[in-house]
Amino acid sequence: MNMHAQPQRTLAETALIDAFGERLSLLPGDGAVMTKRDDAIEAIKHGLPTRRIESWHYTDLRRMLTKVPVFEADAVAKALEPVLDGAAVLPVLNGVSSTKMPEIEGVTVQRLSEKLTDGSVAPGLDRYGADDAIGALNTAFVADGYFVDIADGTELENAIELQNLQAGGQAHVRLLARVGAGAKAIIVERQAGEADENGGALVSSVSQLVIGEGAEVTWLIVQEQPDTATHLAQFKAHLGKDAKLTLFVMNAGGKLVRQEVVVRTTGEGADFKLRGINLLAGDTHTDTTMVLDHAVPHTSSTEVMRNVVTGRARGVFQGRINVHQYAQKTNAKMACNTLLLSDDGEFSTKPELEIFADDVVCGHGATVTEIDHDHLFYLMARGIDEKTARGLLVKAFVAEVIEELEDDALVDALEARLDGWFLTHG
């Protein structure tokens, strides 16, 4: 994945390559899957991406990934209460899925390890580009996860929550979902773990979603890793004709986090919404990178990111909207707003438009600022102390994105998580 020959492998690169050699015999997969694994580790042997690779400009993985923990077979993680009441929970604990499947009408769930063994998921293991380091890392090591199939026309009453939880070591998980034509579902992707003494887990997680004609999906990514964890995640989706996807990403943890969102509209009339909040604190690095392809005519998308940066945190948002030549009548809008609350925090943003069709309306806006002094004054003039006033303003800034979600239960659940974060990070 790196054009420039690396003079010497870093400790992390060496550790990954060695780990692959050791784990190989334990990894499930038929011939096709194993070939993909070999290709993927070859890519890693060429070096992890550096800042010279454009899509990794602000997250120099080669420099930042300093340590790779060993696989801990005896680590124990426990499933969590779901974010939404009544949701069916599908946990992956320390990289291993459960054998107990919930029974939901119209929904078939399979363990991914089985799908790897029979090779049926092999075509989906390809990387999406030469610089797809997360895809490579995951393909090389993925051992388990789930495949959720929601039949055509199924309207789920309760949400499905996919949990990926670790108590240290390494975990490489894939969560696949197919939502059939006309179906309706809320899916929560929970990424969390327990802090361990050995310096934090290394997690890679790839979610792949295919949405059929006229289906509607709300997918929530709630990432609350401990502040020692390295979390490399990818969300990929294909939207069919008239399909609707609302993706909500909440990053509120992790030491080194990269969440990639790769979405492609493949059917006319598809609509994609990305709503995201990044709550960044401590000495952490969080990167949200989106690549959105409008590949067919008459599709629309809106993206709104709200970021709060405190402490010595560094945040990144890269958003690229590609409008293909054939994709006339595309309507795409993107906004990224950031509140910088501390002198040592930093935020970098790169909203890109790449447009090859002429009959389109595309725009993006980005701002970086501190809390508005007038707003603060307004509240303080009413007898609210500065700390509370600041808290109110910051919360209002991010809550705006949450409130846009139409489902009350969703809004309440997310605001509760938001409050939790503010409680611990003041």
Next chain:
Amino acid sequence: MPAVQETIDRVRKIDVDQYKFGFQTEIETDKAPKGLNEDIIRLISAKKREPDWMLEWRLGAFRRWLTLEEPTWARVKYPKIDFQDIHYYAAPKSSPGPKSLDEVDPELLKVYEKLGIPLKEQEILAGVQKADASELEEANDNVYKSGRVAVDAVFDSVSVVTTFKKELAEAGVIFCSISEAIREHPELVQKYLGSVVPTSDNFYATLNSAVFTDGSFVFVPKGVRCPMELSTYFRINERNTGQFERTLIIAEEGAYVSYLEGCTAPQRDENQLHAAVVELIALDDAEIKYSTVQNWYPGDAEGKGGVYNFVTKRGDCRGDRSKISWTQVETGSAITWKYPSCILRGDDSSGEFYSIAVSNGYQQVDSGTKMIHLGKNTSSRIISKGIAAGFSQNTYRGQVSAHRKAANARNFTNCDSLLIGDQCGAHTVPYMEAKNATAKFEHEATTSKISEDQKFYVMQRGIPEEEAIALIVNGFVKDVIQQLPMEFAVEAQKLIGISLEGSVG
């Protein structure tokens, strides 16, 4: 725009390929052999009668260049350039100054005529040795009603002549070719050259440092407001030559200068290389306004030929309360790779970037700016208008960054793109990096086509489609045109009309 029909007519008269300046001038030239090595650099340095330190500086840059790789991150595609297949030095043959216009090489005069330089100016440009002050005044009055412009004309590698030197000297302003400055004001050149764009900066800037042949030098001393607009015409004439000009502008405390460069080249099948470096330095309370009208040959309708324009332009707001403003109208070149930038080092300094980039045919433009906020209370403003037509690719690439100590940094960025036709592409790649909590950055960008409603509104008043589009486009770019000095605003509007010729139907 009433000029549109007139413009269209004129263009039609000139050539089917619609490039107004596509004439080649048959002037005897003195060329260095093709290729690049230390001997060529020694030759250039000797031709320019440069002091030893300058030669060493060049050689240092050349050795550095040998270690560098061509950058590939820009969104432009072109066959690999053979840097050994270029003449790095070409000069019109010199002879003692002519006594009157009759003695001047008529070919040279034709060039000026085609460039639209008036007769009296032509005399001066051609170096006719009779111009006294009063005549100059007269010349000026005839030429520019709204103000006077001193011109430095650069042909291939050599500055042909600089006008109004005497009058500028009276005000204390030094305006001459950079080679002359190296000989006559070495202390200034040594102090400032390479202090904004170091020899190790990037592939093309380093190449330029090694082989630059000419360019302009401007020095405006403390407290002086330069009495007239300064201007340079660059023209690549000779076949297979590269033009590497170097411009250095220094405004001392409280000084002000407005500078304009215009560029043209004849039509050629092969690609010509242009790799310039421009350095601006503004000390306390100084202001520099730098405008560019770039109209290098863009290649023909099939995308053959055209100039590769790889330019490094950077301004350093070194002093407190200083200001640097870039305005550019980019209509030419097969490939443009250009990011005029401001380093806002002084407290309360400000930087501006106004750009119109028009691409048609198979042109590729990757242009934008960098605003680096280092000092306190610095502000910057970016207005970029990109217009893509035909099969062209038009990219805005810009960076705004606030460093740790840049308290209260402010930036406003607006980049709009207009697409004409469904075979072209418009791209926006802004980078925003805030490392200070008191920074306030705003960025907005839009991409769309000319709405049918707008076009219908104009056309139903009896205006033909092509003119209607030119009219709407000129409205689209008005914010930037307003930043140009008057004389050039008119020229720029016409150029945009010409560039978009043939983009409809």
